[in-house]
Structures are given as structure tokens and as C-alpha cells.
Amino acid sequence: MLKQLVNQCVIDLAIAPDGPILIKSGLPTISGPDMAFVTTWRNGTQEVYLPGSSLKGTFRSHAERIARTLNPVASCNPFVEANQPEASCGLCFDARKKAKEEGLEGPRAYADSCLICRLFGSTWFGGRLATEDAYAVGKPPRPEQRDGVGIDRLTGGAAHGVKFDLEVVTEGTFATRLHLRNFELWQMGLVGFVLADLADGLIRVGAAKSRGLGRVRGQVSRIRVDFLGPNAPRPANGQLKLTGAGSLVAESLAGAYDFVRPDEVDVPSVEEVSNGLRSTYICEGATFPWATLGRLWIEKAGRYEMPIEMARYRGGRPR
Numbered sequence: 001m002l003k004q005l006v007n008q009c010v011i012d013l014a015i016a017p018d019g020p021i022l023i024k025s026g027l028p029t030i031s032g033p034d035m036a037f038v039t040t041w042r043n044g045t046q047e048v049y050l051p052g053s054s055l056k057g058t059f060r061s062h063a064e065r066i067a068r069t070l071n072p073v074a075s076c077n078p079f080v081e082a083n084q085p086e087a088s089c090g091l092c093f094d095a096r097k098k099a100k101e102e103g104l105e106g107p108r109a110y111a112d113s114c115l116i117c118r119l120f121g122s123t124w125f126g127g128r129l130a131t132e133d134a135y136a137v138g139k140p141p142r143p144e145q146r147d148g149v150g151i152d153r154l155t156g157g158a159a160h161g162v163k164f165d166l167e168v169v170t171e172g173t174f175a176t177r178l179h180l181r182n183f184e185l186w187q188m189g190l191v192g193f194v195l196a197d198l199a200d201g202l203i204r205v206g207a208a209k210s211r212g213l214g215r216v217r218g219q220v221s222r223i224r225v226d227f228l229g230p231n232a233p234r235p236a237n238g239q240l241k242l243t244g245a246g247s248l249v250a251e252s253l254a255g256a257y258d259f260v261r262p263d264e265v266d267v268p269s270v271e272e273v274s275n276g277l278r279s280t281y282i283c284e285g286a287t288f289p290w291a292t293l294g295r296l297w298i299e300k301a302g303r304y305e306m307p308i309e310m311a312r313y314r315g316g317r318p319r
């Protein structure tokens with residue numbers, strides 16, 4: 001990916017259960033890697049936490065749904081093989097490499113990927129978004145045992161009298177951070193829609209979500225955006241130009257990556273710290289210009305077209 005860092009964004013997020021969250025199950029059908037919240041031993045006590053990788057997976061599948069609603073080809077499906085419609089970008093690139101195509105790494109891998117892979121990454125590159133593990137703030141919540149009728153409902157009709165080892169958490173606040181690096185503004189817009197749905201309780205986590213478990217709510221407390229390099233924006237007359245990667249790198253590079261250019265919106269200036277190399281802007285979650293960025297995402301997704309080179313490995317013609 002880009003060798004220089006031109007912008008980055010850190011989003012402080014607090015996630016809280018809104019009802020029971022399954023953390024342990026004696027059933028092989030709902031356990032293992034599909035469990036969103038897991039327990040670990042920390043400082044001599046058993047502690048519940050939400051691994052960043054599982055949070056990222058949850059956000060990704062939600063973002064895929066948002067993308068497909070706007071444009072069916074804006075997102076691949078990570079679980080579909082090459083030569084099928086919706087084949088994952090990573091597997092399409094594998095097939096292109098096998099067909100002796102060259103120069104697929106770097107800018108090409110980004111430019112030919114679907115919009116979701118451009119943000120979340122694929123087997124070909126790391127993506128723009130990273131999520132930290134979410135740990136309990138203050139005293140970790142105590143796991144509770146659930147049994148009886150509740151269990152039968154959870155497991156989808158298990159026999160009466162059969163005991164399962166089921167544990168849930170129903171309280172606590174889990175703090176995490178999302179990081180965006182070298183992002184385009186439409187990517188922040190998409191993240192904003194995912195966070196809005198998280199705030200509204202529309203995103204569920206974990207394997208048992210189809211059984212009515214795993215409802216969480218998330219609240220953004222603080223957003224920090226850094227701009228680096230010679231093109232970094234400075235506030236003027238109370239306005240800041242929020243700037244995406246396309247406007248911060250050289251034009252030829254922006255072209256190679258298929259970055260939106262220019263990629264700028266004016267927002268009311270907020271607290272600013274500059275040390276000459278890096279300008280930092282800090283915003284409260286509620287006052288961040290999500291609506292403005294959201295429009296950029298809707299526009300980007302609406303006019304996205306699958307590259308011919310990728311369509312070839314999806315058994316179809318480009319839209």
C-alpha cells in the first residue's frame with residue numbers, strides 16, 4: 001500500500017450489550033471462532049472481551065449489506081469462489097495471477113477491488129480499517145449462567161431436561177478504537193453508516209444472533225483526524241478542509257489507486273493541534289460531519305462499476 005502516511009483517523013467507541021450476549025456454549029453448533037465475545041484470563045481473573053478481529057468481521061458483513069443495497073456489484077462475497085457471480089476479490093486476483101497477469105500488487109490490487117475490500121482489505125492487502133480489541137471499562141461484567149426454558153429457546157428446541165453449559169453477559173461497557181489510515185472520504189462515510197446502525201442497535205454480534213442473542217449498541221465518544229505532509233489542510237476562517245488521500249498524494253499516484261480526486265469537504269473547524277509536521281483535529285462523536293461524508297459514500301457506491309478484468313473471473317459481464 002501507500003508508502004507514505006497522509007491521513008489517519010482514530011474513533012473512540014464504547015460498545016455495550018443490549019440483552020444477553022453468549023460467551024460460552026456447550027453446543028458444538030454455537031461455539032468456537034463464531035463466538036463474538038470471548039473470555040480470557042487477565043490479571044488472575046476471568047475477563048470477557050470482544051476481539052478486534054471479530055468486531056471487524058461484524059462491521060464488514062454489515063457494510064457489505066449496506067453496499068449491495070446501493071449497488072449489487074459494490075461488494076464481493078468473501079466466501080464465494082472465482083468464476084461465480086460475487087466471487088471474492090482475493091480469489092479473483094489469485095486467478096488473474098495464475099493466468100500470468102503481472103503488476104497486480106500495490107495500486108492495482110486496490111484499484112480493481114470492490115469498495116468493501118478497499119476499506120476492509122482482502123488476502124491481497126491489509127485494507128484501510130483496523131479494529132482494536134474491546135475491553136471492559138472499569139470492573140469486568142460477571143458471566144451469568146442461563147438454563148431452563150431460556151436454553152431451549154436459545155438452542156432452537158433442544159430436549160427438555162438436557163443441561164447445556166451456557167454463559168452470557170448482559171452488562172458492562174467495552175471500549176475500543178477504530179483506525180483508518182490513508183483513507184478516502186467516502187470510506188469515512190461508510191464507516192459512519194455502520195456506526196449509526198450500531199448506535200441504533202441494528203447490528204448483532206456472534207454465532208447465536210439468529211436466536212435473538214448478541215444485540216449490542218455502540219456510541220462514538222471522540223474522533224481524532226491527523227493530516228500529514230505538504231498538502232495537509234489547515235483551518236481558515238473557522239473552516240477546515242477535511243481531506244481524503246486522493247487530495248493528499250501526487251496526481252499520478254491518485255490515478256494509479258483510483259482515488260477520488262479532489263477529495264475534500266469543508267467542515268466547521270474544531271480543536272486543532274499542529275507541530276509543523278502533523279495537524280490534528282479532535283471532534284466529539286455527535287458533532288462530526290457524518291451526513292456530509294455519508295453523501296460521498298452514497299455517490300461513490302452508486303456510480304461504482306466493476307472493472308472488466310474482475311468481471312471476467314465472475315462469469316459475467318461488467319455492469
Ligand SMILES: [Zn+2]
Pocket residue numbers: 075076077088089090113114115116117118122
Ligand atoms: Zn471485494
